[in-house]
Amino acid sequence: MTYEGVLTKMQTELNDVVQYYLVFEQDFLNLNQVLDKKLSINFLKYRCLKCEKEKKVFANGVCYQCFSTSPDMGQWVIRPELSTAHLGQEDRDLDYEQQAQLQPHIVYLANSSNVKIGVTRKSQIPTRWIDQGAHEAIEVVEVPNRYLAGITEVALKEHVSDKTNWRQMLTNNLKDLDLVAIKEELRPYLPEEVKEYYLPNAQELEIKFPVLTYPSAIKTLNLGKTPFYEGILKGIKGQYLIFHDGMVFNVRKHEGFGVSLDIS
Structure with missing residues (x-):
């Protein structure tokens, strides 16, 4: 199954175990249901969350101009x-x-x-x-x-x-x-x-988080440098996805990144 959209920070719901959602313009994905499955992330393009132009994001999912002028920045x-x-x-x-x-x-x-x-x-x-x-x-x-x-x-x-x-x-x-x-x-x-x-x-x-196994050593995924990654999702904590090989992906740091996600 494939999902496509611009990343924003994961939405959460406090329950016995925290529920995590990726919300796109036309769809959403409950990431708890992806645990122990293969997830591929493919970076497609930038899009500023403020002006919605295809400009490289500077911080908080927005381009430099919006970061410099928006009242909430x-x-x-x-x-x-x-x-x-x-x-x-x-x-x-x-x-x-x-x-x-x-x-x-x-x-x-x-x-x-x-x-x-x-x-x-x-x-x-x-x-x-x-x-x-x-x-x-x-x-x-x-x-x-x-x-x-x-x-x-x-x-x-x-x-x-x-x-x-x-x-x-x-x-x-x-x-x-x-x-x-x-x-x-x-x-x-x-x-x-x-x-x-x-x-x-x-x-x-x-608070309890949906993590099957924690990594002993950590590597960080930066889509700006590595535009494609595939791994088995082993946990979600904070705003991070945790994969089987110790790779972690900070969703919030990638706000404004347009991606396609494939689950198998």
Whole structure:
């Protein structure tokens, strides 16, 4: 069976085991049903997810021009402490920024490879945790805007990492941690203006991923350099496909790549 379309990040559904979907314009594929089957990936062409032109993607599935001008590609996306919509100050498009920034945000702890601090919109829980391959996660504070979440992350990353070791996550070299206890240990370091938003009763969420076997060593597939690959799908975790030979494919890094997929 063959599917064709432009890659976007996999859509997910939290269940006993996370369900993964590739969604194309005219079709979709439940990747859980492809486990232990041969999957071939053939790169056809680029297409910017913003302007939809056949231009090489620069980052986040968009061409350089769109990356440089789109309101959802501003610095505040990666560095939420730079958010200014709460002050009425525009970066690229104040209406968009107010809608995106002035909504509830969660600062959380996630354990993908090690415990890390992170920020996301409340509406993105638990999707954000699944995308990061976290097998356990917990909310720390819920704040009314992105700026407060950002300054909280800046304060807490002095005491806990804000990075994920993706190789460790994909080889399943993990430790179960007491996130409730770690959350309490971090509580004194919250910025003063955020302390009232602390979530004392938040509990850990455990997440199970559809992985049959984990690789002992990892190779990464880059379709820009290797436009065709074929292998047996052994697992899906975070935004990665894991194959029998240790090859891993980061779907999110390939947003904007037009591909054909063949399952046999």
